[in-house]
Amino acid sequence: MTFPRFTPGTFAPAPGRGSVGRMLSTHARVETLLTLRHGEQILLTLLIPLALLVGLSLLDILPMGDLVAADGTRVAKVDWVTPRILALAVMSSAFTGQAIALGFDRRYGVFKRLSATALPRWTLVSGRIIAALVVVAAQVLVLGVVAALLGWQPELSGVLMAVLLLVIGTVCFGALGVLLGGALRAEIVLALANIVWFVLLLAGGILLAPAALPDALAVVVRLLPSGALAEGLRAALVDGATAWAPLGVLAAWGAGAAALATRTTKVS
Amino acid sequence: MSESPQRADGDSREPALDLTGLTKRFGSTTAVNGVDLHMPRGQLLALLGPNGAGKTTTIELCEGFLRPDAGTVRVLGLDPIASGATLRPLIGVMPQGGGAYPGIGCAEMLRLVASCGANPLDVDWLLDVLGLNACGRTPFKRLSGGQQQRLSLACAIVNRPALVFLDEPTSGMDPQARRLVWELLAALRADGVSILLTTHLMEEAETLADHVVIIDHGEIVASGSPTALTNGDPENTQVRFRTRAGLDTELLAAALPEGYAVRETSPGSYRVDGSVDPQVISAVTAWCAQQGVLAEQLQVGKRDLEDVFLELTGRELRT
Numbered sequence: 283m284t285f286p287r288f289t290p291g292t293f294a295p296a297p298g299r300g301s302v303g304r305m306l307s308t309h310a311r312v313e314t315l316l317t318l319r320h321g322e323q324i325l326l327t328l329l330i331p332l333a334l335l336v337g338l339s340l341l342d343i344l345p346m347g348d349l350v351a352a353d354g355t356r357v358a359k360v361d362w363v364t365p366r367i368l369a370l371a372v373m374s375s376a377f378t379g380q381a382i383a384l385g386f387d388r389r390y391g392v393f394k395r396l397s398a399t400a401l402p403r404w405t406l407v408s409g410r411i412i413a414a415l416v417v418v419a420a421q422v423l424v425l426g427v428v429a430a431l432l433g434w435q436p437e438l439s440g441v442l443m444a445v446l447l448l449v450i451g452t453v454c455f456g457a458l459g460v461l462l463g464g465a466l467r468a469e470i471v472l473a474l475a476n477i478v479w480f481v482l483l484l485a486g487g488i489l490l491a492p493a494a495l496p497d498a499l500a501v502v503v504r505l506l507p508s509g510a511l512a513e514g515l516r517a518a519l520v521d522g523a524t525a526w527a528p529l530g531v532l533a534a535w536g537a538g539a540a541a542l543a544t545r546t547t548k549v550s
Numbered sequence: 551m552s553e554s555p556q557r558a559d560g561d562s563r564e565p566a567l568d569l570t571g572l573t574k575r576f577g578s579t580t581a582v583n584g585v586d587l588h589m590p591r592g593q594l595l596a597l598l599g600p601n602g603a604g605k606t607t608t609i610e611l612c613e614g615f616l617r618p619d620a621g622t623v624r625v626l627g628l629d630p631i632a633s634g635a636t637l638r639p640l641i642g643v644m645p646q647g648g649g650a651y652p653g654i655g656c657a658e659m660l661r662l663v664a665s666c667g668a669n670p671l672d673v674d675w676l677l678d679v680l681g682l683n684a685c686g687r688t689p690f691k692r693l694s695g696g697q698q699q700r701l702s703l704a705c706a707i708v709n710r711p712a713l714v715f716l717d718e719p720t721s722g723m724d725p726q727a728r729r730l731v732w733e734l735l736a737a738l739r740a741d742g743v744s745i746l747l748t749t750h751l752m753e754e755a756e757t758l759a760d761h762v763v764i765i766d767h768g769e770i771v772a773s774g775s776p777t778a779l780t781n782g783d784p785e786n787t788q789v790r791f792r793t794r795a796g797l798d799t800e801l802l803a804a805a806l807p808e809g810y811a812v813r814e815t816s817p818g819s820y821r822v823d824g825s826v827d828p829q830v831i832s833a834v835t836a837w838c839a840q841q842g843v844l845a846e847q848l849q850v851g852k853r854d855l856e857d858v859f860l861e862l863t864g865r866e867l868r869t
Contacts, residue, residue: 288737295712295743298668299639308665316653386652390691395649395705398613399666400639549615 299400306405306412309396313413317379318420326479327375327421334489335367335425339432357520361436364429365444365515370488371421372448373508376414376455377462378479384463385471393549411456418452440518443525447518450529451511454536458507461539464547482508491516504528507535564627566591566713566744567612571621574607574768581607583768584621589761591712594735594745596759598752598859600868604768605748606646609715612746613643626713639667642711646718648702652691656682656701659690660708667709676704679734681727695722703731707738714738716747720754732758752855756780762855766863780853788853789822789834790815791845805837806830815857826850 317323337343339360387393396406426434436444462478463471483489487509492500503509504527514528567589574582582604589595599605610616611623614630614637623630628637650659657677664670677683680700685693693701699722706714719735720728728751735758739745749755755762756776764772764779772779795817802822803812810824822834831850838845 288734290737291741292671293707293710293738293741293743295741296669296710297640297712298709300664300666300668300670304665308662312651312654312658312662315658316651320653390652391645391647391649392651393649394615394645395643395663395702398615398638398641398643398645399663399705400709401666402635 302402302405305401306409309401309405309409310412310416313409314416317375317383317413317417320379320383323375323379323383327371327379327417328424331367331371331374331421331425332428334370335363335428336432338363338367339429353521358433358435360429360432360434361520362516364425364434364436365519366488366491366512367425367429368422368444368448369451369508369512369515370483371425372418372451372511373455373479373482373488375417375421376452377459378475379417380410380414380456380459381463381475382468382472384460385466385468385475388464388548388550389468391550397549407460410460411453414452414456415449418448422448436519437522439522440520443518443523444515447511447514447525447529447532450532450536451507451514454507454511454532454539457536457539457543460547461543464543482506488512505531507532510535562591564624565589566593566626567595567746568624568627569608569612569621572608572611572618572623573620574604574611574616575619580768582611582618585765585768585770587763587770589744589746591744592739592742593760594739594747594758595761595763596755597746597748597763597765598750598755598855599748599765600863602868603766603863605765606717607768608765609717609746609748613641613715614638639709640712642706642709642714644702644706644714644716644719646721648690648698650690650698650701650705653689655687655689656685656693656697659701660704663705664708669710670708671710673708676708680704680730696724696727699723700727700731703734707734707743711743713744713746716745718748718750720749720751728754752859756855764859764862771862772858776855779858780855781851786826786851787823789826789831789848789850790854791820791834791838791848792818793820793838793843793845794818797841797843802834802837806833 393406397403459475462475466474485503486506487503492503492509492513495503504513510528510531514525514532517523517525517528565588567587569585569587572582572585573580585608597605597608607616611618612625612630614634617631625637626640630637657673660673660677664673680703682697682700682704685697690698690701699719703716703719706716720731723731732754735745735747759776762774762776762779763770795814797814797820799812799814799820803810806812806822806824810822810830813821813823815821822830824830831848835845835848
């Protein structure tokens with residue numbers, strides 16, 4: 283190895299803060315690319331929801347209730363399945379993926395590294411939120427196209443409501459993911475995030491509609507973020523209805539988790 | 551007007567560091583206990599101490615990662631906690647053990663950190679200088695320890711800070727990389743950057759530092775320039791030399807007048823204690839000739855920093 287000769291003045295101090303817009307966009311881009319590049323994350327966020335979407339739309343596996351919309355018309359299986367799969371996709375990336383990534387990012391000291399730069403603290407969070415929203419947008423696009431090929435016909439009057447639910451749902455599950463991933467050891471986060479994902483998938487109102495459950499259980503499931511998001515998306519995209527109650531449930535979970543996470547999250 | 555404008559790197563009349571009575575406890579352990587430290591601008595200060603002496607805690611108090619239990623910290627005249635947002639753009643930090651996303655590539659990480667600064671160095675140039683260009687898209691978690699350290703150092707200096715904190719910058723590096731980093735640090739210092747580093751390498755401190763502070767059990771036990779610390783034998787009471795390891799020190803003691811003690815302080819390093827005169831030097835070299843070995847690096851009246859360090863902090867292994 284030959285030693286470089288450094289020209290005097292090369293390192294003369296010239297400190298200062300970069301533009302906030304550039305910091306934020308660079309950070310969000312890095313977070314997004316890292317998520318999209320991660321093999322296991324893609325399996326969780328895209329391949330499993332895709333397999334369930336195709337399988338459940340084509341095969342008779344689940345009890346889907348009577349498959350009747352609020353106005354009494356029959357609902358095609360793909361129309362019933364797609365909103366629930368979108369809810370699953372949000373939960374997978376914003377909660378499970380986020381929690382696991384955060385657990386290992388902390389292990390590798392990235393927050394200490396970044397919090398020692400001029401990056402304002404709030405961009406550490408907002409960069410992750412933007413990345414989560416970009417990933418969810420990509421998921422919705424891919425799943426939506428595949429669902430359309432399977433004959434999905436969403437109720438167009440509910441699309442705005444659905445977008446609102448997806449955004450608030452992403453922030454809510456993201457906050458829950460940070461709460462889990464920011465407090466515990468990476469291996470424990472990995473195990474818990476997957477267990478919670480699996481339990482909510484089966485019993486949290488995603489695969490089984492609250493309508494197919496006993497009344498008492500149905501109430502509980504509607505109050506879970508998974509049940510609220512799935513039911514809200516179903517109401518919006520099948521019935522074209524507003525879904526303020528599920529939106530309120532998501533907002534409450536998100537606010538609670540965020541408030542708790544600010545106290546429990548450790549940088550390393 | 552006589553008033554000088556505020557410079558971009560903070561008020562330049564303020565010292566790089568000013569710590570008074572700094573104390574930090576973790577539960578019942580006092581990690582840092584009443585440390586006073588003053589570091590002028592443009593100096594390189596090396597903080598030495600055994601594992602667990604309080605070096606990292608001191609650095610993290612300066613960086614604003616930890617809140618002191620007592621005492622004050624001023625970094626470039628600023629309180630690192632209350633004025634953290636103002637201070638952070640002015641300083642560069644290399645935390646112990648690096649820090650990056652496990653899946654990120656070197657260039658991506660350095661570009662991310664460079665996006666936080668107003669006048670960053672050229673990222674490709676810096677990667678090239680630190681031999682990181684070949685890493686390409688290899689994720690951080692698969693880099694060698696030395697590569698991770700070099701990336702971390704690059705992140706600490708890329709935004710042309712006025713003051714850098716380097717926690718064991720050369721640990722895990724091979725000798726080539728270590729020498730490159732020493733050259734880099736010397737260039738930083740020559741360009742007016744203030745540097746606080748911790749190290750276990752006495753050679754590193756002796757070569758680079760303007761000022762050495764030895765800390766143990768959270769307290770400063772010695773402080774001064776490397777020359778002042780190692781010139782601790784003005785009465786010439788010691789001879790030290792290096793040669794083959796494992797010679798019989800009893801035999802050498804027998805060859806010297808009564809009252810001289812001989813020790814092999816580490817394999818191949820010998821020390822004779824007693825009043826040193828030309829006859830003693832002659833006896834030592836004659837004895838070496840008899841043994842068929844050459845006495846190298848024969849020194850009188852000078853201790854090396856490692857001796858000073860071991861004398862002050864003891865020889866027991868720290869956990």
